[in-house]
Amino acid sequence: MDSNSKTVYFTIDFHLVVREKPLLYNIYINSSTVKGKDHYVKIVRPGEVLNDEDIEGFKKYQRIHVLESERGLYLKSLAEDENIESIDKVSVIKDSAVKHLDDIFNPGKEFNTEILGEALDGCHDSMKAMVDVIKDYDINSLKKLIGDLSFHDFYTYDHSINVSMYSVLIYKQLKPKASEADLVAIGLGGLLHDLGKTKISTEILNKTGNLTDEEFAEIKKHPELGVELFREANPEFPGLKKESIEKVIVEHHENI
Ligand SMILES: [Fe+2]
Structure with a gap:
């Protein structure tokens, strides 16, 4: 796989994840602890509804990520969220x-x-x-x-x-x-x-x-x-x- 086709993720803040509304984007965690050997695993899919407790639970993963290709969807739902x-x-x-x-x-x-x-x-x-x-x-x-x-x-x-x-x-x-x-x-x-x-x-x-x-x-x-x-x-x-x-x-x- 060359670097152009590599899937790219960005990190998002826990407190900026949309709650109580169907999610527009996928959320991933990096399950690898070895630097340079990232292994991303999907933990939430679009349409799922998260609450404070769910998001509190994600903190055990240290960081959560969104696909770079879904950045637009992330920004859209962030902009529309009245609680942020x-x-x-x-x-x-x-x-x-x-x-x-x-x-x-x-x-x-x-x-x-x-x-x-x-x-x-x-x-x-x-x-x-x-x-x-x-x-x-x-x-x-x-x-x-x-x-x-x-x-x-x-x-x-x-x-x-x-x-x-x-x-x-x-x-x-x-x-x-x-x-x-x-x-x-x-x-x-x-x-x-x-x-x-x-x-x-x-x-x-x-x-x-x-x-x-x-x-x-x-x-x-x-x-x-x-x-x-x-x-x-x-x-x-x-x-x-x-x-x-x-x-x-x-x-x-x-x-x-
Ligand atoms: Fe100019």
């Missing part, structure tokens, strides 16, 4: 978004159109859950929420995620009747606005001194390059207006 605090929800959603942004923006990782497509799908799942949680926030409560969230050392990711959240709420103030799909599209535009920077050399991006005219001309291409990349990856995004996402990407440095 918004800060906990947004923190998990943000970690997911960081993971997908890292697949896109980390210059040390392999990058191609297929990888971008998968990362975009992950961003879509994250943004759907994010909009579900923050759509009724006002700007001041969002500001507080962002202040309460833990921050990573990766400026680009935190910046992109904050831009996406503010974009959603500013758009909602401008268009109070905007559909959830429109808010998700705007949020994705915010999350991906600097996509084209992946095509600019890191020497230019990380240069601390003044840029030469040529370097500045190169940087100025990133909004156009971002849209090109987005079109090449051609994500499905059912129900979303992809033109809105492209518009945010291509116009994000315009100044009226």
Whole structure:
């Protein structure tokens, strides 16, 4: 089995498992104690309903996991759960978004159109859950929420995620009747606005001194390059207006 077809899992918190409602995803434990020889065993299936006692019982396994391919379902049910605090929800959603942004923006990782497509799908799942949680926030409560969230050392990711959240709420103030799909599209535009920077050399991006005219001309291409990349990856995004996402990407440095 090559590394591409390897099944990938992620760890979830015990207190963020949905209770008293049919589960949307499978839960696994790793029954191996030998490092590098993981053996995952399914302990709960979709449709099963868990209570506090069940989840307390899982703690003997130390950690519980969900399939990476079911991350979208996990985020969806997390976002919809009324018993979980918004800060906990947004923190998990943000970690997911960081993971997908890292697949896109980390210059040390392999990058191609297929990888971008998968990362975009992950961003879509994250943004759907994010909009579900923050759509009724006002700007001041969002500001507080962002202040309460833990921050990573990766400026680009935190910046992109904050831009996406503010974009959603500013758009909602401008268009109070905007559909959830429109808010998700705007949020994705915010999350991906600097996509084209992946095509600019890191020497230019990380240069601390003044840029030469040529370097500045190169940087100025990133909004156009971002849209090109987005079109090449051609994500499905059912129900979303992809033109809105492209518009945010291509116009994000315009100044009226
Ligand atoms: Fe930019």
